[in-house]
Amino acid sequence: MKKGNFKMLLITLSCFFFTQSASSQSKIYFDEEWNTTTKEEAHFYRILYKKDDSLYHVKDFYINGILQMEGFFSDLDKEIFEGEIVWYTDEGKISEKSNYKKGVLHGLSVVYLENEKIDYTTKYIDGRVYEGVVLGGYYKQFFEKGELVKYVEFEAPNDFRNLQTRVYGVERDTIYWMNNQGDKLIGVGIYDSKNSNIIDGLNISNSLLISVHTNYKDSKREGVQKVFYEGKLLSEQIFLDNIIVLERSINPLTLETVEINFKDGEPYNGQLFQFNQIYEYYNEFIYKEGIVIIKNHYELVDGKLILNLEKSYKKQVED
Structure with a gap:
């Protein structure tokens, strides 16, 4: 064998082994939480090879061989994304495509529906949203x-809470209050953009299963305020210039409406029921000229309201 042929053989063998090394990469196996594991316990596996001195080409697969993600890493240990990264569903359909620079979102990000049509897009600049939509667990933000x-x-945490759409302005924000399903407008509120305080219209506040609907005018309560528990009306108050003048509440024993009037913002004459949602009890008060003459304490026992005499009293009133 001539010397020249020997050199050519070495070159051919070198190319052969280089090709074999690049095309037959070892697999890295991951469990369902993306921790490294054995082949037998794996839910995913990864194939990677070095593109150049700074980038690794990475392909992640579902264990059945369907592509789950493809893109480039600048650091394998820290998994720092670089450039375009594409994710796929377990059916092989594209679900998201995003661009990164040094591990942070930079450029266009596209999220797809199950039919592979575009759901929404977002443009990022150095990790900050510049244009488009950001999706949360139950809401969308538009930039x-x-x-x-x-x-x-677009989704309420329970069957009783109202949904809101907030439009941000320079000095005033507008909130459109919707029903639980988001298909019916309940009312509109105008808010201060700086501190989010209500100025005019409807404000809805939620606490556990209690929802309070209050109307405002010039930053003061005006008109009807309604209190709901699990979507059912508990009581309603009437305000004039931010001062309560009348309250109607539901008697939980008879489901009839009772009424009490106020003087200088304090209960004066009439009957009132108050509900504690934490401990699920009712207090009934009967006032006469600003004085409680009867207090009845009802506790929920096996689905029934039972009068607790130890926490109730009746005041003797002279004629």
């Missing part, structure tokens, strides 16, 4: 030129 312009709730 324009780096500013939040709209917040939309």
Whole structure:
């Protein structure tokens, strides 16, 4: 064998082994939490190879061989994304495509529906949202030129809480209060953009299963305020210039409406029921000229309201 042929053989063998090394990468196996594991316990596996001195080409697969993610890492240990990264469902359909620079979102991000049509897009600049939509667990945020312009709730945490759509302004924000399903407008409130305090219209506040609907005028309570528990009306108060003048509440024993009037913002004459949602009890008060003459304490026992005499009393009133 001539010397020249020997050199050619060495070159051919070198190319052969290089090709084999690049095309037959070892697999790294991961469990369902993306911790490294054995082949037998794996839910995913990864194949990677070095693209150049700074980038690794990474392909993640579901254990059945369907591609789960493809893109480039600049650091394997820290899994720092670089450039375009694409994710796929377990059916092989594209679910998301995002661009990164040094591990942070930079450029266009696209999220797809199950039919692979675009759901929404977001543009990032150095990790900050510049344009488009950001999806939360139960809401969407809309951005324009780096500013939040709209917040939309599309799912309530329970069957009784109202949804809101908030449109942000320079000095005033507008909230459109919707029903639990988001298909019926309940009312509109105008808020101060700086401190989010209500100025005019409807405000809804929620606490556990209690929901309070209050009307405002010039930052003061005006008109009807309604209190709901699990979507059912408990009571309603009437306000004039931020001062309560009348309250109607539901008698839980008869489901009839009782009424009490107020003087200088304090209960004066009539009957009133108050509900404690934490311990699930009712207090009944009967007032006469600002004095409680009867207090009855009802506790929920096996689904029934039982009068607790030890926590109740009746005041003797002279004629």
